[in-house]
Amino acid sequence: MKEIKIGLIGFGTIGTGVAKLLQANAGLIADKVGAMVTLKKIADLDVTTDRGIELPPGTLTSNVADVLDDPEISVVIELIGGYEPAKSFVLRAINNGKHVVTANKALLALHGEEIYPAAAAKGVQVLFEAAVGGGIPVISAILGNMAANNFTTVLGILNGTCNYILTRMTQEGADFGDVLKTAQELGYAEADPTFDIEGVDTAHKLALLVSLCFGTKVDFNAIHTEGISSISSADIGFARDFGYKIKLLAIGKRTGDTVEARVHPTMIPVNYPLADVDGVFNAIRFTGDFIGPVMFYGRGAGMDPTASAVVGDVIEIARNIIAGVSRRCAPLGYRDEAVTTLALKPMGEIEGKYYLRFSAVDKPGVLAKISGALGKYDISIESMIQKGRSAGESVPIVIMTHEAREKDIRAALEEIDTFELISEKSRFIRIEDNLE
Amino acid sequence: MKEIKIGLIGFGTIGTGVAKLLQANAGLIADKVGAMVTLKKIADLDVTTDRGIELPPGTLTSNVADVLDDPEISVVIELIGGYEPAKSFVLRAINNGKHVVTANKALLALHGEEIYPAAAAKGVQVLFEAAVGGGIPVISAILGNMAANNFTTVLGILNGTCNYILTRMTQEGADFGDVLKTAQELGYAEADPTFDIEGVDTAHKLALLVSLCFGTKVDFNAIHTEGISSISSADIGFARDFGYKIKLLAIGKRTGDTVEARVHPTMIPVNYPLADVDGVFNAIRFTGDFIGPVMFYGRGAGMDPTASAVVGDVIEIARNIIAGVSRRCAPLGYRDEAVTTLALKPMGEIEGKYYLRFSAVDKPGVLAKISGALGKYDISIESMIQKGRSAGESVPIVIMTHEAREKDIRAALEEIDTFELISEKSRFIRIEDNLE
Incomplete structure (x- = not known):
């Protein structure tokens, strides 16, 4: 032989x-x-x-x-x-x-x-x-048997450290800092966890997936990269109330000659198979013009x-x-x-639904002011929760929007944050609930 | 070019x-x-x-x-x-x-x-x-990037017609016959659905997966093949009570030089990713000695x-x-x-947990008689439900066993079915809840 x-x-x-x-x-x-x-x-x-x-x-x-x-x-x-x-x-x-x-x-x-x-x-x-x-044989599948497809989306949970932390925060209502500390003790997170926690590792992987799926060069530095360190247990709780889980997603989309490539915490419906990918497991989901949706799941490291x-x-x-x-x-x-060089869509042009969380003083009229500002920027509200009334003190107001443009969301939040009744910087998390 | x-x-x-x-x-x-x-x-x-x-x-x-x-x-x-x-x-x-x-x-x-x-x-x-x-690129993955692994299990939901029917039965509490009729009207089931419903199509696919994963020839006729036509909405309801879903699974296992290859309705824990594979979707799950568990999910037909x-x-x-x-x-x-020719394990030698359903006249002592017969064949009980008391009439008694050998289960049920208090042929469904 x-x-x-x-x-x-x-x-x-x-x-x-x-x-x-x-x-x-x-x-x-x-x-x-x-x-x-x-x-x-x-x-x-x-x-x-x-x-x-x-x-x-x-x-x-x-x-x-x-x-x-x-x-x-x-x-x-x-x-x-x-x-x-x-x-x-x-x-x-x-x-x-x-x-x-x-x-x-x-x-x-x-x-x-x-x-x-x-x-x-x-x-x-x-x-x-x-x-x-x-170990998940996902690149071979893109290069190999799925090669006949024009892909429109590739999404993934690509970093076991982040997914482990978010899973424990979701299951136990624990805070980010506490879970990170345990993860480091257990060896699931590095002593300097920045590359994982801030989404850089996920963005490296997304750059490869986008190149492979869309046949394009990707300027790595142009990928919007946002980690999980600012996710609070409050956000995870509200997500649950609305039927969502928060995952750090790598998202690649292609529409014509425009490509989106971004890494950020994302709310996905609890009944999506991706929502059940817990702990250190990874999953990657594609949509191709002939294969339709297809997902791969397994151990993402080790x-x-x-x-x-x-x-x-x-x-x-x-x-x-x-x-x-x-x-x-x-x-x-x-x-x-x-291999082409397609332009990445600027984040301001991204469209989708958004989760917005405001800290506002509990006074009559505050909601009218917030919704007025959103309306001014063409953002319409799908649903709203105001939990725990406490007259005169700060309470969270959570709003889920209909489809909106990210630049409008940012502008509206900037304006709202100047209101006297707002006691903390407002937060938003992108929602992905419309996958073909 | x-x-x-x-x-x-x-x-x-x-x-x-x-x-x-x-x-x-x-x-x-x-x-x-x-x-x-x-x-x-x-x-x-x-x-x-x-x-x-x-x-x-x-x-x-x-x-x-x-x-x-x-x-x-x-x-x-x-x-x-x-x-x-x-x-x-x-x-x-x-x-x-x-x-x-x-x-x-x-x-x-x-x-x-x-x-x-x-x-x-x-x-x-x-x-x-x-x-x-x-469209799921599963065979290419076995032949290709996963080739370095010795596989120990391959399991799959491989027939969209059966999975569609079981999903609707589970979600709506509907009966098999009614759902089959709708499936035929919608074109999800053939006019003569025997090949799908009785598991033959699934067994063909399992034969290929077993050959590919274990490098062995398979005598197709030796594959135990059982369909879903005998699954009742009562079984699906009891499964839910115990935290399981019923799926038609193709199961291949290798231990040393012994291979299991079987197709039958199977109870799997609701928190298994396979349990969320609904409707006409298919999924295939492998365990390899290095890759660990890995699952592929997508449209299984069309x-x-x-x-x-x-x-x-x-x-x-x-x-x-x-x-x-x-x-x-x-x-x-x-x-x-x-390529070798490994022997298929006889079904009587299969070991696992079992769901048993008895129809028994609701009289004192009936449970003692059933559990006595099970004990005689070395079958121990993990849990039991007796729903809806109705003195002197027939009620269902459901028992979940610990690990038992299939030949003992069959022998015990045959004996129990001779009891006067038993009003219908007793049923069993295999449980798969111990996947590495």
Whole structure:
């Protein structure tokens, strides 16, 4: 039986999972590829820590060149994350004619435009299933069997840390800060959780999904990115009263040549399947012009699921190698020259329903003033709750709007916040309840 | 740009969808394949009905040889369904060196063992994503990115007709017969609904999933197949009381070299994501040794979603052709010689929890007699409901058991049904509430 030799850069949690999977299921993989897939070299600066796996002597090296420049290695797996030196390593692997498998969403979201043409020039594959949704085989599905569709929406719960926090806030009525602290103690959140909590990780993943689904380049910095740190248990409670749950959603939409790409806390109806995606699970939902709505659900992170996605990509490339093909599909699924650059819709132009929460002094006439200001900006009210009356003191007033334009919402809230009766900055949360 | 010519056999609903998709998204498909994919010929006995689509003159033919024997056609799509003449057409296409795409689960479940080696001998691909779950790209995922996993379970809601009926029974408390009648009027059920209602269609799909997930041949006739016609609104109501929903599930499990493959109404906890799959939607859930649990959800039937899956397979093959490869992957994903023949576990040996419903005359001591008989067969009771007391008349007694063996359940019920106090044949429904 033939042998395909691969190299791994980065022997952390995911790298260890990949090495374990390649050992544990070597026979199965050989049966599916028609060749032995062997991990020849692993490069990591730390060559001493015991990862709980036995490797043939000489496998582990601190010299990345042992992977990148070994002519026997045909596939390089990059799992160190971040921009540099990951980018240099990936480009060097490509220039040496090696296929690349990576889980590095940050790198691809920001530097894909440099990496993809380099891979095209060398005729090698760059695959990155593990970059979105952990083990969930969602990128392969866009590139593969769903490829005949024009997609109109792609939505997802893509960050396990945020979803874990929002789930516990929803189930226990707990506050953000308290749940974050427990999440950090349990290892579900990093010591510095900014990338997760503020939506940056989700935005990296959305950039990839939008590029793949709509065949367009995306300016990562133009993606509206809002995290969950300002969500209060009050908002979650009111959402429930109106039949909604709050999730951090990555939202991509295409209408003609206009694309929306945004990450923000979103209210979705409790009876949406997405609303039941709890804890560290991820889900991604597409609408295509022929397939209709389709959803994928599974573990969005962790050593084993992510290793499944990485090795799945290796198997794809190994089958090509055995079939004598170098490159069967471009990284975004489209011929490189067919990838366009569509404009992102400015957030002010977004239309939808909104949840508005005001803190107002409980005096006659306050509601008339608020609804008057909303009306001035063409915002009409679908329903309203005022909970806990307390004459002369501040009480929350919650309003659900009909379809409105975001720039009107912002202008109305700015005006309302100047009213003397308003005691706190007013808040809004976008609602997504009209999915085809 | 190169051109890849394909032929279609069967111009019914799905065939029309395929022709429409290939026309509507021709540019998109060309961008993804790097070649024009052209539908050169369509064979159907009915060449007169208006399908609402304009075809180039000479495309439609009543002579199947115009598709099967045209040397310019490299991919044949078979959409006539059934065993014959579908099987002869598929084998003739293969023998003429053409790749085959089919949605015909009945054909593959029963005659795959004849078709797959023929395709291997000719070095062509046989793809069948549309055979399971309509547009949901589940077979591609097993063959593709999830390939590194040893699967332990595959479960699915695979028949839209049954799921529509059970959903309406659950939501409205309606009876099976009434809902079936409406379903037939609405076109959700066939005039002769036996194949759907009695679980045969689901069993065909399960046979394919089990073969793909566990790499084994399956004797279709050995699959335990039970439909939904005996489910009463009383059972659905009791299920709700205990926190369950009733779904027609296809269940495949592998433990070592033993495989379970069975189709039957199943109670699942209401908080399982599968329990929220309602109406004509389908869902398939896997557990793999590395990926963990993963679920796919979408439209399981219909013209457009099924066309998406068929054309997705065509794109896969077209990319191979452009790359100069004939066959990149065997139909079951494993090298043909690696496919095994594992034994199916006899139903009597299945272990699980059970819902038992007795009709018993409401007299002191009846429960003691029933629980005594259960105890004799080593069946212990988790909980019990006796609703609506009516001294001396027949009332339902419902018992949920702990883990028990099916042969013991059957023996106990047979004994209990001989009691004078039992007025109707006792019923049981299997429970699935212990999914990893």
